[in-house]
Amino acid sequence: MARPVLTFLAILIAGIAIYVLETARSGVAFTDRFVGQTPVTTLAQDGADGPNVVIAHGFAGSREMMQGYGLILAQAGYRVHMFDFEGHGAHPLPMSGDVTQIEGTTRLLVDQTRAVIDDVADGTPVALLGHSMATDVLIRVAVETETGPLVLLSAFSQAVTPEQPKDMLLIAGQWEPHLRDFGVDAVQMVRPDAQEGEIVQQGEVIRAAMVAPWTEHVAILHSRAGREATLDWFNRAYDRDRIVSAPPTGWAFLALMAAITVLAGAVAGILVPRVDLPPSHQPGTARFAATLAVPALVTPFIALPLDFGVLPVLVADYLAIHLGVFGLLGLMLQRWLWGPLALGWAGFGPFAIALLALLAWGIGVFGFALDRYGANFFPIAERLPIIAALVIGAIPFMVADAQLVWKASIWRRIAARLALLVSLGIAVALDLEGLFFLLIIAPVIVLFFFIHGAMGRAFGKRAGPLVAGIALGIILAWALGVSFPMFAPTGGGA
Numbered sequence: 001m002a003r004p005v006l007t008f009l010a011i012l013i014a015g016i017a018i019y020v021l022e023t024a025r026s027g028v029a030f031t032d033r034f035v036g037q038t039p040v041t042t043l044a045q046d047g048a049d050g051p052n053v054v055i056a057h058g059f060a061g062s063r064e065m066m067q068g069y070g071l072i073l074a075q076a077g078y079r080v081h082m083f084d085f086e087g088h089g090a091h092p093l094p095m096s097g098d099v100t101q102i103e104g105t106t107r108l109l110v111d112q113t114r115a116v117i118d119d120v121a122d123g124t125p126v127a128l129l130g131h132s133m134a135t136d137v138l139i140r141v142a143v144e145t146e147t148g149p150l151v152l153l154s155a156f157s158q159a160v161t162p163e164q165p166k167d168m169l170l171i172a173g174q175w176e177p178h179l180r181d182f183g184v185d186a187v188q189m190v191r192p193d194a195q196e197g198e199i200v201q202q203g204e205v206i207r208a209a210m211v212a213p214w215t216e217h218v219a220i221l222h223s224r225a226g227r228e229a230t231l232d233w234f235n236r237a238y239d240r241d242r243i244v245s246a247p248p249t250g251w252a253f254l255a256l257m258a259a260i261t262v263l264a265g266a267v268a269g270i271l272v273p274r275v276d277l278p279p280s281h282q283p284g285t286a287r288f289a290a291t292l293a294v295p296a297l298v299t300p301f302i303a304l305p306l307d308f309g310v311l312p313v314l315v316a317d318y319l320a321i322h323l324g325v326f327g328l329l330g331l332m333l334q335r336w337l338w339g340p341l342a343l344g345w346a347g348f349g350p351f352a353i354a355l356l357a358l359l360a361w362g363i364g365v366f367g368f369a370l371d372r373y374g375a376n377f378f379p380i381a382e383r384l385p386i387i388a389a390l391v392i393g394a395i396p397f398m399v400a401d402a403q404l405v406w407k408a409s410i411w412r413r414i415a416a417r418l419a420l421l422v423s424l425g426i427a428v429a430l431d432l433e434g435l436f437f438l439l440i441i442a443p444v445i446v447l448f449f450f451i452h453g454a455m456g457r458a459f460g461k462r463a464g465p466l467v468a469g470i471a472l473g474i475i476l477a478w479a480l481g482v483s484f485p486m487f488a489p490t491g492g493g494a
Contacts, residue, residue, distance in 0.1 A: 007266040014259035020252035021373050028074045035119045038112060039063070039090040040083045043074035050077035051127055051148060051238050052120045056113060057082075058132025058154070060440065060485055062089030062376040065221055068249050069129055069153075072227045073234065075244040078127075081120050085109055085134070087486040089376045094312045094486035109137045114145065124148070127234050130155075131221060139165055149237035151230045154179050154217050155186075162189040168207050169233040171226045173215035183209030208233075222250025253373050257451065260366050264358075264455035271357040272462045273350045282408055287337045291404065292419040295329040300427040313386050313484040314437040318427070320477075324393030326423060330400035354463035358471040362452050363478060379482045387481035394477040399469030402456060406465040417449050444483050448476055 031042045041063050053073055055066045063082035070080040086108065087095030098104030117126050125148035130138040135155035142150055142165040149167040154176055170183035184196055187209045191200040199208040212223035220226055227246040235241060282288065303322040311317045363377075371377040379387060397420075405413045421442060428435045452475050460468035 003265065003269075006262060010259040010262040010266075013255050014263070017252040017256035017259065020247055021249055021256065024068075024071050024075075024247045024249050028071055035083070035116050037091065037093055038083050038086075038116060040081055040116060040119075043067070043070045043080040043082070045074060045077065048074070048077050048079050050079060050240065051124050051234070052122065053078050053080045053127040053129060053234070054113070054117055054120065055080060055082040056128075056130040056134035056138060057085065057088065058130075058134055060088070060483060061131065061133075064089070064371060065375045066129075066131065067373075068222045068246075069151075069227055069230055072231055072244050072246050073129075076231055076235070076242045077240070078234065079120070081116060083113075083116050086112060090380050092380060092382050094488040096488045106137065106140065110140050110144070113137055113141050117141070117145075117147070124238075127151075127237070129153075129230065132217065139168075142166075142168075149234055151233055153212075153220050153226065156182050160186050160189065163205060166205050167237055169229065170207070170209045171212050171220065171223075171229060172209070173212050173217060173220040173223070175216040176220075180209070180211060219250060222253065224248060224250075249373070256369055256373070257366070260361075260369060261451050261454050264361055265458040267357065267361050268354075268459045268462050272354045272459060274462045275350050275464060282412070283338050288412060288415075291330060291333045291337060292415060294333055295326045296419040296423040297426070298329060299326045299423050300430055304427065304430060311386055311389055312486045312488050314487050315435055315441075316386055316390060316480070316484050318435060319438065319441075319480065320390045320393035322393070322424065322427060323390075323397035326420065327393070327395075327397030327400040330404060331396065334400065334403055350463060351467060354459055354467040355471050358455065358459045358467065359474060362455050362471065362475045366451070366455075367478075377479075377482055379478070382486070383481050386484065386486075387477050390477035390480055391474055394480075395470055395473030398456075398473035398476060399466060402460060402465035402469035402472065405457075406460060413453075417446070420445070441480065441483065444479065445476075448479055452476070452479075 027045050028043050029046065031044075033040055033042070053070075055063070055070055057063060057066050063084050066082050070082050074080045084091040085095070086093045095105055095108075097106075097108050117128075120126060125146055127148040127150070128138045128142065129151045131153040132155075135152040136157035136159065138150055138152065139155075139157040139159045141147065143159055143161075147165075149169070150165050151169045151171065153171050154173060155170050156179060168186070170186055172179040172183050180196065184194070187194040187198070187200055187207045190202050190205050190207050194200045194209075196209050196211060199206065201207075210225075210229055212220045212226040215223045215226070224246040231244060235243075283291070299322055303318065303325050306321050306325075309317050367377040401416060404416050408416075424438050424442065428438050452472055456468035456472045459471070
C-alpha cells in the first residue's frame with residue numbers, strides 16, 4: 001500500500017478511535033487527590049448523587065487501567081474512586097511485607113483499601129470492583145467489614161466461604177479457564193447445581209459467575225459485556241435503573257495505538273533528514289546465528305553473579321545487567337564476525353533531530369495516548385532512578401539489536417527477539433525464585449518490539465540504526481521503569 005494512502009487511513013482510524021474514547025469520558029470529571037499517600041482519582045458527573053464505588057487494579061496495574069469500568073459507572077451516576085496500590089502507578093511507597101503470608105503484603109493492601117473506603121463512605125455501603133490481585137484483597141475487605149456489592153474480574157481467593165462475601169458477581173475472560181472454574185465454584189457454594197451465567201440466592205447471599213466473551217486477563221478490562229453486567233449488578237443492589245451502553249473502547253484503544261505506530265513512518269519522513277547510509281551488510285546464516293546464540297547462552301552466567309539487588313523493584317537490577325551484557329557481547333561479535341558496524345552518522349545536527357523526534361513520538365505522543373486511555377506511562381520522581389539504571393543496560397542492548405536487524409528479513413528480526421526471550425528464560429531457570437517476575441514482564445518486552453520496534457525501524461531507515469538503538473533503549477527503560485511494581489520486602493507499609 002502506498003505510503004500516502006496508509007498515512008491517510010492511519011489518521012482516519014486515529015480520529016475515529018479518539019472520538020470513541022473521548023465520548024466514553026464525556027460529562028465525567030476526573031479529580032485527583034490523595035488519601036494519606038494513596039493517589040485516588042474520582043470520576044463523577046456534575047451533581048452525581050449515586051452510591052460510591054471503590055475500584056482496585058491488579059498486579060503491575062494502575063488506576064488508569066480500570067477506567068473502562070469506572071467511566072460507565074460514572075456515566076450512570078455513580079461516584080467512582082480508583083486508586084493505586086502501594087508500589088504501583090503513582091504511589092510513592094513500595095509494596096512491602098512478606099508476600100508468602102496473608103498477614104504480610106496482603107494485610108497491608110487490605111488496610112490501604114479500607115482507608116480509601118473509609119474516606120469516601122457516606123453512610124451507604126460502598127460498592128467494590130477489582131481485577132486480578134485486587135480480587136483477593138477486596139474479598140478479605142468484604143469479610144472484615146460491611147460493604148456493598150462486589151464485582152470481581154479474573155478473580156481468585158481462598159477467603160471465599162458459603163456465607164461471605166454476600167453480594168458478589170465474578171466475571172472471567174473466555175480464555176481464562178481456571179478463573180472461570182473458580183467463579184463457578186464460588187457460586188456453587190451457594191447452590192451446588194448452579195452454572196455459569198445463573199444468579200443464585202440463599203438468604204442474604206446472592207452470587208453469579210459469568211464469562212466475558214473473546215477476552216483474556218487484560219482484554220477483560222475493556223469487555224463491553226463485562227462492563228454492562230457490572231452496571232446491572234450494582235443497579236440491582238442499589239435499586240437503580242439508569243442504563244448506559246458501554247462503548248467499544250477496547251477496539252478503539254488498540255486502533256489508536258496501531259495508528260500512532262503506523263504514523264511514525266510519516267513523522268520520520270517529515271522531520272528527519274535522510275542521511276547517506278552504507279548498504280546493508282547482513283552476514284550469512286551461520287554468522288548471524290552465532291551472533292544470537294553466544295549472547296543468549298552466555299549472558300545469564302555472567303549477569304547472575306552481578307545482580308546486586310539495590311533497586312526497590314523486583315528484578316530491575318538483574319534485567320538492566322542482563323540487557324547490558326547481552327548488548328555488549330552482541331556488539332563485540334558483530335564487529336568481529338561482520339566487520340565495521342554500519343551505525344549511520346551524518347553529524348550531530350541530523351542525529352539530534354532524529355533522536356529527539358523519535359523520543360517525542362515514542363514517549364510524548366504514544367505515551368500521552370497510553371496514559372490517558374490505557375495505563376500509566378509517566379513516572380513519579382521515585383521511579384526516575386529505576387529508569388536511569390535500566391537505561392545503562394537498555395541502550396547497549398538496543399544499539400546492538402538495531403544493528404543486528406537493520407534491513408534484515410522478518411525471520412531474522414523474529415529470531416533476534418526470540419534470542420533475548422530464550423536468554424531470559426535460561427536466567428529464570430537458573431534462579432526461579434529470584435527471577436520469576438521476568439516471566440510476568442516478558443509480554444511488556446514483546447509489545448515493545450511490536451510497537452516501538454516498528455517506530456525505530458521507520459526512523460532508522462532515514463537516520464541509521466544508531467539513532468534507533470539509542471532512542472529505543474531510552475524508551476524501553478522508560479516503559480519498564482513505569483511498569484515494574486516497586487517492592488521493599490523488609491520495609492514498612494503505609
